[in-house]
Amino acid sequence: MDSLYSMLALDEAEQTPGKSGTPRVVLTDQLDLQETRSSVWYISPGQQTTYHTQATQEELYFQIQGPGQIQLGDELIAVPERSVIKVPPATPRRLFNESNQQHVWLVVGAPPVENDGRPIQ
Template sequence: MANDYGMIDVAEAERTPSASSGTDHVDLGSELGCTEMRPKVWDLSPGDAMSYHRQTEQEELYYVFSGPARIRIGDERMDVPEGAAIRIPPETPRQVFNDTDEEHRWLIIGAPPVENDGRDVEE
């Protein structure tokens, strides 16, 4: 339906800690009623890190709002400049982390919207 849309002010939205890593995020999927994707905004303070994981089914898009941010994909660790986007296929191990002195903000979108799709990767 053309008029079936939602909008929120991300700056004013409630942040909740991730069950696996404790990293604060805004669940845009829940807030906006998304049914075909799982978008979240993640705020990483210095020293924060998401779990090193892979997805079973979800392809994910990572976009850096503020950075440069840091990510680990497989065995490679890299800086990701502000405004950059990365696509990661389901089985590829990944981890967003902040080993800098600056705040990082990411938009991460997974599709299809599979609940509890992430799996920890053994180091």
């Protein structure tokens, strides 16, 4: 029988760099998630994630610590702490940080397709 739950302390979790070099905790791997691809991203001042779309995944961006900043298409959006944004697959997006404090985001994508991101040059 499967365990009733899995728990991970983020302060003790393994961080790995994303394609942009931005540190993240890949919850999908560390919690053995089956139905979503999920990560916690740590965006330091001056950092940004790769500008991209998704082929299939709808993504949910939950701003944990911030306030955060996200680019959706040509629009730059200030995201208050503890706010959530849903982004359809074809919408170009990137997280960025022009503030002087770290931003922390929980990003959840479904369905759980690996290598679904499509970088935009």
